[in-house]
Each structure stands twice: as C-alpha cells, then as structure tokens.
C-alpha cells in the first residue's frame with residue numbers, strides 16, 4: 001500500500017503551502033503536470049531545489065491516457081505525487097488516477113492549493129454566490145469553433161450569474177484575453193442571440209499571484225486599446241444585472 005498525493009502548488013511561490021512541501025517531501029517520485037496551467041515562478045527547477053528531489057514533467061498523454069506507469073510505481077511500494085499549479089482538482093482533473101489508485105488499495109491524499117478560480121473570484125470582488133458554471137474557451141480545431149463557452153454564458157446570464165472563462169493552452173501557447181474575447185464576439189456574430197454585446201464589461205485577470213499581476217475591467221468596444229500583460233489570463237463575463245455594490249467594486253479594480 002502506497003500513497004498517491006495530488007498536490008496543489010498554488011499560483012506562485014508566495015502561495016505555495018507548508019502542506020504542499022510536506023507532501024512533496026514524503027513522495028519518492030514527483031510528477032509535475034505542466035500542461036493544464038502555468039506559473040510565473042513555480043518551475044521544475046524551483047521544486048527540485050526545495051525538495052532536493054528530481055521532478056519529472058508529465059504530459060497530458062501520460063496522466064490522462066497512460067496511468068500504468070503511475071500504478072506500477074504505487075504497486076512497487078513507491079509514494080507518488082502529481083503536483084499541479086493552482087489546485088489539483090479545480091479545473092484540472094486527475095480524479096480517474098485517484099479512483100484507480102484507491103481501487104487498488106492505495107491511499108489517496110488531495111492537498112488543496114490556491115486555485116485561479118478562487119483567486120479571481122476574490123480579486124474581482126463580485127459576489128461569490130452569483131457565479132454559475134465555468135468554461136474553457138479553446139482554439140478552433142480545423143477552423144471549427146467550439147461554441148460551448150457561448151452556450152454556458154447564455155445559460156448563466158439567463159439566471160443573472162457570472163461566468164469564469166479559462167483560456168486554452170495549446171502546444172505551449174497561451175490564449176490571451178483579447179484573443180478569447182474576440183472569439184466570443186465572433187460567436188455572437190454567428191449565433192446572434194444577444195448573449196454578448198459590445199457594451200459589456202469583461203474582467204481580465206493577468207498573471208494572478210505574480211508580482212506583476214493585474215485585474216482590469218475592459219469594455220468590449222474598447223478591446224483594441226486594452227494593454228495587457230503577458231499570459232496567463234483569465235476572463236470573467238459578469239451577469240447582465242450587477243448589484244450596485246458590485247458596480248462600485250469593479251471600479252476599485254487595478
């Protein structure tokens with residue numbers, strides 16, 4: 001019987017917890033999931049320095065389609081960690097590996113980390129009770145656009161709820177918020193269901209958790225003039241009718 005740790009590293013060194021360090025130190029083998037998110041300073045090298053252990057970068061294929069290697073390590077008595085930027089379960093899921101390990105009699109421990117999901121809700125100062133389903137906006141595949149984000153925003157807005165939009169990471173390229181918002185405007189132009197309007201405000205979180213983080217409220221009609229920092233970025237499409245306190249809170253963003 002071995003331990004499988006799913007460890008959340010937080011968004012940056014400042015948000016890396018003692019509990020995460022303890023679990024990394026208890027692990028014989030450490031995989032770093034480097035494809036579902038990105039941090040400005042939580043790198044393989046940093047983790048190797050603080051743990052004194054070798055860290056293996058794990059690809060999507062290895063974690064999602066080929067868990068045999070991890071199961072073999074657990075079966076041979078090794079404690080294994082899968083470390084993720086942010087939280088290991090929120091908007092990143094290694095649950096199938098956890099379920100498989102548990103079924104085989106290993107002990108699964110989840111170490112929560114500060115997620116971009118919680119971070120942007122907190123920093124936006126919008127009411128946490130008013131967030132609906134979140135969604136990932138992906139790059140078109142073979143020139144075909146995936147309209148799921150448009151549909152999710154539509155359902156959330158019908159209930160006067162806010163939507164968190166995660167942006168795609170493809171072959172090491174991070175979609176930025178301007179590209180993302182332009183895709184949403186393109187979807188509106190195709191669907192014409194009055195879900196997105198050029199008068200809408202989007203909240204953009206940039207490099208959250210890093211020293212140069214920025215949170216801005218941008219009107220879609222002003223998108224061309226928006227100056228953003230480097231990715232990673234995340235977007236909130238607020239509900240259509242904001243509470244007056246939310247309106248004032250948005251004015252405090254910087």
Ligand SMILES: C[S@@+](CC[C@H](N)C(=O)[O-])C[C@H]1O[C@@H](n2cnc3c(N)ncnc32)[C@H](O)[C@@H]1O
Pocket residue numbers: 011036037038039084085086087088089090091092114115116117136165166167168169205206207208209210232233234
């Ligand atoms: C699929 S989510 C993974 C979230 C991660 N499991 C967590 O709990 O933080 C990754 C996406 O969140 C956004 N994101 C992640 N870190 C961010 C950051 N520090 N600042 C802004 N956006 C970020 C980006 O859109 C990125 O593509």
